[in-house]
Amino acid sequence: LHPVFVSKSPMKLGEKYSVRELLYYTIANSNNDAFSVLGNYLYASSYESFWDKTYSDLGLSVPDSNDLPYPVSTKEFSIFLEVIFNAGYLNERSSELACEFLSECDFKEGIRKSLPSYVPLVHKFGESSEGNLYEIHESGIIYLNNSPYLLTVMTKGTDVMKLPNVISEISKVVYNDMAHLSGS
Numbered sequence: 520l521h522p523v524f525v526s527k528s529p530m531k532l533g534e535k536y537s538v539r540e541l542l543y544y545t546i547a548n549s550n551n552d553a554f555s556v557l558g559n560y561l562y563a564s565s566y567e568s569f570w571d572k573t574y575s576d577l578g579l580s581v582p583d584s585n586d587l588p589y590p591v592s593t594k595e596f597s598i599f600l601e602v603i604f605n606a607g608y609l610n611e612r613s614s615e616l617a618c619e620f621l622s623e624c625d626f627k628e629g630i631r632k633s634l635p636s637y638v639p640l641v642h643k644f645g646e647s648s649e650g651n652l653y654e655i656h657e658s659g660i661i662y663l664n665n666s667p668y669l670l671t672v673m674t675k676g677t678d679v680m681k682l683p684n685v686i687s688e689i690s691k692v693v694y695n696d697m698a699h700l701s702g703s
Contacts, residue, residue: 529548529550530544530550530552530553536553536556538557538560540553541553541556541557541560542557542616542620543620543623545557546617546620546621546624546643547620547621547623547624547625548624548625549624549626549643549644549645549646570582573608576608577598577599577602577608578598579595579598591656593658593671593672593673596656596658596671596673597658597669597671599643599658600621600641600642600643600658600659600660600669600671601669602614603617603618603621603641604618604641604660604667604669618641621641621642621643622639622640622641624641624642624643624644626642626644626657626683628683628684628686628687629642629644629655629657629672629683629686629687629690630642630657630659630661630670630672630686630687630690631659632683632687632690633687633688633690633691633694634661634690634694638661638662638663638694639661639662640659640660640661640662641659641660642657642658642659642660643657643658643659644656644657644658645657646679648679651677652675652676652677653675653676653677653678653679653682654673654674654675654682655674655679655682655683655686656671656672656673656674657671657672657686658670658671658672659671659690661690661694661697663694663697663698663701664701666697666701668693668697670689670690670693672685672686672689672690674686
């Protein structure tokens with residue numbers, strides 16, 4: 520996979536990074552290199568069992584490492600943000616740090632694009648491709664006044680540049696409806 524939506528602050532080859540920096544790059548920038556380094560450093564021989572345990576703990580089907588990319592449903596993608604928001608898997612401090620990093624996600628072409636700039640958002644996006652078929656997925660918690668809501672949108676198509684616009688348009692419709700319901 521060669522990402523189309525490359526981070527605006529990539530890691531530099533040969534640099535040393537702290538675990539916190541690797542977590543930041545992994546979470547805020549969807550940097551797969553940082554993810555791999557972090558996983559190899561923290562879990563060396565038990566890397567797959569760590570992921571298997573996490574999926575199992577969350578009540579999800581354990582992905583088959585031979586089935587790449589891992590097929591993930593919108594519900595499964597959403598669960599990860601739900602447990603961070605509710606501090607339901609990590610402790611409160613770690614969940615808050617994850618939310619901080621997620622609020623700095625540098626992908627602005629999807630959910631963020633259609634929201635007013637003052638509306639807080641924690642979100643994660645991912646992309647994959649196989650041949651000429653692309654997928655871009657994004658999940659976010661939109662903090663609309665005192666009524667946060669979760670939105671997950673998964674897209675697939677042959678024109679990768681149109682997919683973020685689909686996410687943005689869905690985000691706009693949902694935000695307008697939620698704002699109307701909350702009286703904003």
